[in-house]
Amino acid sequence: MSHRRAHKLPARPELLLILGSGLTVTLIMIIVAVLLIREHASTLQTAQRSTSNITQLINADVLRNIELYELALQGLISAASNDLPGVPLDVRHKLQFDQSTAAPYKGEVLLLDATGQVIADSSTLRPTARNFANRDYFQVHQNNPEIGLFISRPFKIHCDCDQEWRIAFSRRVNGPNGEFSGVAVATMRLAYFDQLFNSLTIGSGNTINLLNNQGILLAQQPLLERNMIDKDLSSRPNFKRMLQEGSGSFRAISASSGTLRLFTFTSVGHLPLIVVVALANDDVFAAWRRAAWLTAGATGVLCIGLLWLTWMLRLELRRRYRAEKVLSELAATDALTGLANRRILDQRLRLEWDRAQRSSEPLALLMIDVDHFKAFNDRHGHQGGDDALRNVAQVIASNIRRPADLAARYGGEEFAVILPHTDAKGARVIAEQIRSSVEKLPPVAGSVGPITVSVGLSTGDRKNPSSLEQLLLSADQALYAAKHGGRNRTVDADLL
Numbered sequence: 001m002s003h004r005r006a007h008k009l010p011a012r013p014e015l016l017l018i019l020g021s022g023l024t025v026t027l028i029m030i031i032v033a034v035l036l037i038r039e040h041a042s043t044l045q046t047a048q049r050s051t052s053n054i055t056q057l058i059n060a061d062v063l064r065n066i067e068l069y070e071l072a073l074q075g076l077i078s079a080a081s082n083d084l085p086g087v088p089l090d091v092r093h094k095l096q097f098d099q100s101t102a103a104p105y106k107g108e109v110l111l112l113d114a115t116g117q118v119i120a121d122s123s124t125l126r127p128t129a130r131n132f133a134n135r136d137y138f139q140v141h142q143n144n145p146e147i148g149l150f151i152s153r154p155f156k157i158h159c160d161c162d163q164e165w166r167i168a169f170s171r172r173v174n175g176p177n178g179e180f181s182g183v184a185v186a187t188m189r190l191a192y193f194d195q196l197f198n199s200l201t202i203g204s205g206n207t208i209n210l211l212n213n214q215g216i217l218l219a220q221q222p223l224l225e226r227n228m229i230d231k232d233l234s235s236r237p238n239f240k241r242m243l244q245e246g247s248g249s250f251r252a253i254s255a256s257s258g259t260l261r262l263f264t265f266t267s268v269g270h271l272p273l274i275v276v277v278a279l280a281n282d283d284v285f286a287a288w289r290r291a292a293w294l295t296a297g298a299t300g301v302l303c304i305g306l307l308w309l310t311w312m313l314r315l316e317l318r319r320r321y322r323a324e325k326v327l328s329e330l331a332a333t334d335a336l337t338g339l340a341n342r343r344i345l346d347q348r349l350r351l352e353w354d355r356a357q358r359s360s361e362p363l364a365l366l367m368i369d370v371d372h373f374k375a376f377n378d379r380h381g382h383q384g385g386d387d388a389l390r391n392v393a394q395v396i397a398s399n400i401r402r403p404a405d406l407a408a409r410y411g412g413e414e415f416a417v418i419l420p421h422t423d424a425k426g427a428r429v430i431a432e433q434i435r436s437s438v439e440k441l442p443p444v445a446g447s448v449g450p451i452t453v454s455v456g457l458s459t460g461d462r463k464n465p466s467s468l469e470q471l472l473l474s475a476d477q478a479l480y481a482a483k484h485g486g487r488n489r490t491v492d493a494d495l496l
Contacts, residue, residue, distance in 0.1 A: 014314055021310035025303045032299045036292050043288040044262070048249045051264035051277040054200055058208065058275045061196055062268050065104055065188075069169045070149060072097070072109055073184045077173050080111055080120070080184070090125060097122040105195075107157075107166050107187030111173070112138060114181050132185070141172035141183050151272060153216050154190060154230040165190040165229055167218060190229070193219035205280040213272040215239050224256045238263060242274055254278060334409040336386055337393035345408035345416055352404075352420045353460075353468045360461055364419040364427035365471055367456040367479040368396065368434065371487040373413035376451070380444060388444065388451055389413060395437045399430060416475075424459040424494055431455045431490040439488065452488035454479060459494065 079096040097109055097120075111120035116133025132138050137152040152168040166187045175181035197208040198221060210219040215234025223229075233239045236255045247266040254261045260281035265274055334341045340348070349365070356363040370376075370392055377385035396407045396415055410416040417434075419427050438453045456479025460471045474493035482491040 014317060017310060017314060017317070021306060025306055028299060028303060028306075032295060036295065039291070040285070040288055043285060047262055047279060047284045048264060051202075051249070051262065051279060052266075054202065054208070054277050055264055055266045055275045057200065058196065058210075059266055059268050062210075062273065062275070063271070065192070066149075066169065066268075066271065068104070069106075069186045069188065070171075072106075072186050073149075073169060073171045076109060076111055076120070076184045076186075077171060080173060080182075093120075093125050096120055105189040105192035107189055109186045110184075112183045112185065114142075116183075119182070135168070137168045137170035137185060138183050141170060142180055145172060145174070145178070145180065147172065149271070151212060153212075154218055157187075190219055194221055197221035202277065202279065203283050205283055207278045209276040209278065211239070211274045211276065213243060213274065215243075218273075228256075242276065251281065334393075337390055337409050339393050339397060339415070340406055340408035342408065342411060345406070345410065345418070348406050348408075349416075349418055349472075350468065352418055353471070356420065356461060361421045362423045362459055362461045363471070364422040364424065364457065364459045365475045366417040366419070366427065366431050366434070367410070367458075367475040368392075368415040368417065368453050369479055369483065370413040371452045371454055371483070376444075384444060391441055392438055392451065392453065395441065396434055399433045399437060422459070424457070424492060427457050427459055428490060428492060431457050435488065435490055454482035454487045455490040456480070456482055457490060457492045459492075 075098060076096050079092075096111070106122075109122035110118050110127075110132075112132055113119050116131045116135075116138050118127045118130045118132070121127035135152070135155075137150055140147055140150050148171070150170045152170065154165050154167050156163040156165055166189055168185050168187045170183050170185045172180065173182040173184055193210055197219070200208065202208065207224060208219075208221050209217060211217050211233065215232055215236075217228055217231045217233055220228050233255075238252050238255065241250065241252075242263070242265045249262060249264040251260060251262050253259070257280075262279040262281060262284050263276060264279075265276040267274055332340060332344045352363055355361075370388065373385065373388070376388060380388075393407070393409065393415065396417065400407045400417060404420045406418040408416050408418075417430070419430060422430070435453055435455055439450055441451055443450050456475045456477070458471050458475035458478055460474075478491040478493040478496065481496060482489050485491065
């Protein structure tokens with residue numbers, strides 16, 4: 001029992017060490033993972049706040065400038081409704097287009113009659129004969145008197161050096177009885193949006209977009225594809241979600257780039273316009289990803305180092321246990337014979353005696369002495385004597401087969417054997433086996449006869465003998481009787 005327990009003792013501290021180390025590493029990884037997840041969410045919130053601020057800035061700037069165009073249109077309509085006969089042409093022109101001078105990136109400001117013909121032009125006192133009855137901003141007011149301010153789709157006009165994109169802001173002009181009498185139109189160069197968007201720093205790979213509520217792209221900076229302006233995006237899921245929610249943020253795959261993006265969007269006041277800031281997911285989390293890799297690497301090194309130290313400590317504990325076990329065995333073993341020493345014999349004998357007293361089981365003790373050992377030692381020297389003692393110890397040990405039995409060197413050429421749960425009859429059998437086996441050992445060269453032993457046997461239980469000391473004394477007396485009775489024999493103390 002004690003032998004098996006000795007092997008199991010190091011398993012508990014070793015298991016606790018491994019479990020403690022594993023738990024520590026797991027907790028470190030969980031804490032770092034939670035912190036990284038929280039930082040990821042914080043990075044996303046920061047990006048959402050930043051892009052929301054950008055959309056609000058664009059919203060305010062676009063609203064302010066559209067209000068200027070709205071004032072220009074209202075001024076033109078108001079001047080057109082007042083017929084001032086006799087007013088010089090230049091004064092009339094100034095009254096009609098005075099408000100339009102404040103509008104930035106202004107193109108043409110026109111007044112169309114009910115047929116779409118230009119009857120007033122901000123760029124000249126005498127307008128060129130042109131007709132815009134086929135334009136969307138004319139037809140929508142002609143067909144719908146309740147439309148209010150209308151923002152057209154982008155269109156191109158020919159300039160001196162190239163074609164230029166513009167959009168038109170228009171309002172219906174009603175006659176005295178509310179009938180349709182024309183359209184006031186002011187065009188804006190889309191370069192305004194390019195200038196506005198370029199003034200905002202959002203990083204490469206990200207875009208700022210302006211769409212109307214029909215899904216027509218009015219402006220994008222930078223352009224993801226050629227011919228993006230005036231492109232219809234109404235069928236795309238992302239636009240449908242923006243149109244439904246009105247404002248907010250979400251992450252989704254961009255149909256244009258095919259990459260994951262953070263879309264932040266808002267409506268421009270009550271106008272049919274939507275400002276969208278689209279940030280590439282890689283750009284949003286670039287700094288977080290670098291920090292995450294650094295943190296994960298440092299945590300990995302820390303955890304590997306901790307596990308390595310745990311492994312080294314485990315090996316050290318095993319080496320220490322083995323060393324302590326060897327020292328314990330050395331302290332419990334007779335160096336010459338390999339049997340238990342006198343200290344272990346005394347401990348086990350006391351233990352087995354107390355156990356026998358509690359259980360009423362018999363306990364046998366054999367005292368064994370090598371016959372004529374002093375003469376043998378003188379004849380063959382100390383080396384020969386030591387060899388003889390080792391041979392005798394091997395024979396005794398080979399005849400002790402039960403785990404509870406113990407063979408020990410008592411001192412000099414004397415040995416003792418403890419036989420728990422063994423009565424006198426069983427003890428005599430074992431004693432005779434030992435004696436006869438020793439007698440059969442090969443004789444030493446130069447010896448006059450074989451090596452022999454004398455055995456004294458004593459058995460006891462709760463009643464007989466009355467004490468451990470009496471058991472030892474009885475076994476010693478039986479050994480003395482065996483030696484004086486001719487040696488190479490077994491004497492039972494109960495038969496004396």
